[in-house]
Amino acid sequence: MAKQNKQTAGTFRDGIEGRIKVVSVLLFLFGAALIARLAFLQIIQHDTLVAKSEKQYLSTVKTHFGRGIIYDRNLNELARNVETESVYINPSEIFDRKATARILSATLKLDPDQVRKKISSKKHFVWIKRKSPLHEVAELKKSGLSGVGYVSEQKRFYPKRELAASVLGFVGMDNQGLAGIEHAYQAKLKGATFRQVMERDARGRNIQPVEGLRNSNLRNYDLALTLDEVIQFTTEYHLKKQVEHFKADSGMAVVMNPHTGEIYAMANVPQFNPNRYGAFPQQVWKNNIIASSYEPGSIFKPIVAAAALDKGLARPQDIFFCENGKMEIGNVHIGEASDHKFGWLTMRDIIAKSSNIGAIKIAQQVGREPFYEYIRKFGFGEKSGLSLPGESKGQLKEQKAWNKLSLASISFGHEIAVTPIQMVSALAAIANGGNLMEPRITHSLIKDGRVIEQFKPEKIRRVISEKTSRQLVEILKSVVKTGTGKKAALEGIDVAGKTGTAQKYNTKTQSYSKTEFISSFIGFAPADSPRLVILVMIDNPKGLHWGSVVAAPVFREIAKKALRYLNVPSSKERVFILDRA
């Protein structure tokens, strides 16, 4: 019995040992399989699995910093952004194509055929409508269409619509500046999209950013212009009224501070709405004040007078014989406007009465070379330096290329083409004591509400002496008091200026038109301590065409309102000075 028990114990032990060996082998195999699997997951599939896991718990959130805001000099907004959404489709995810096309075209007000065509595309991303109005997108989202997606985008918006549109310019579909300030300051104004990686939970809710926020460096610059909304509006309003009244082709007006070169207003008529610039013909997008050049006509005569006075070759009271209205140079007959027959006139009267022959006589006294030199010194024939794209430098022939008639023609503003900005800068130099200032349209760059860079006034050069400037101011005052510019006079404020009526050159007939004119008035006020230089040019007015009748009244209205706005009282007003204490 005991032997049997011993045998049983031995067999049991052998059995146990065998089983232990089997289990050990199994455990070893299991361990080896586990290690192999771990090696496969951790080494071979490492990158793929890390990417998969990141995709599960990380998401990218986009933050849009739209284009910088454009302000006027008093920080009134002229251009800003509005958040919109763009609609796209992934045609492969659309099940009911007919119904989707119907809903999309009805909600987004699109051509059904175009939408159907897009839905039939084999691409995986097709734009349906960029920058749709918010209410359209909200309505579309309610329908819960499959395969339709939305992208948040910024749209440029000009809240003042036509105001200063030719200066501001406009942007394209991708918010790139295409014209005006928007184009010139694209690098500073352009928007940016900041992508931030966020952790998210199992339900897809964002928890926290993986990296810290770095917003401050990504914000764009805002830009303050020198334009003044009120003066700009006043200028546009009166210019437009006159252009419509005289059924003119177009009109331009510039208002400038003669001491700093700051432009307070730059108006072009006809206007356009930059919010939907595509609905307007391309020619109205152009800022003619900088991009087009015109024969200035008689408003150029102060330049001849300035050259003569500054060179000491003539004095305001010196007399010149005006040939009783008939003068011939070579075979060309030159006469006076309205067939005036002036005899002897002082230099003051030549300018005041706008005698062409008198201007020729003064120019002849100055001589070709010095006259050309002064024209260049006043900034004609070169770009003014204004920070706007597409500036023309006008047309000024090299003095060597002048013919026998050139000196005479240029003296009364023909055979030379100047941009309105050149003309207003030149008169500003006469008004401010003789310094040519660089015209400026930008006031400062702003970031996060703080001024980062302020653009300072730049003096280009001294053109004439202060004495010459004072003499010219007196001459130009007489134009408004007793000469051709009476309609520019303001009650209680001295005005200095010059009228101009230039015949337009017809390129087809190669001659000056007898029916088409550019009527102008350029002046400044108050004459003895000028705050504003204003140029008004009206292209091809119908009926009357004299600058004194067509352009001078616009100058008067703009000057009257702008000076009142700038707190420059007239001598007819009651003025009180109150002590705050």
Add this chain to the structure above:
Amino acid sequence: MFDGVNKLAKSWLHVSSKDLWMAISISILFMLGALALVWPNVKKIKLAYEYQDLAREHRVLLKENRLLNLERESLRSLDRVHRLAKSEVGMKEPGVGKIITIFLK
């Protein structure tokens, strides 16, 4: 309670009561440690959710603010103000004699 634990140690677990107390203490310390480790994280996540909710609300309010600003700027358009002043309110521009300029010193 102490008797109960001692009884449990001797009759059920066949260990000395000292050992059981030691095990319980270590367990409690371990749990406290784990809690100390996890609690700030839970709090952080909770705060992150709250922050995200507030950030979302902030974005919505900013959007609304921008739209309202836009509307205000459009309504302040001088063209519109001028038209309303003349046609609806019947305002006229004052003549030179009717203007008094006051400068404050």
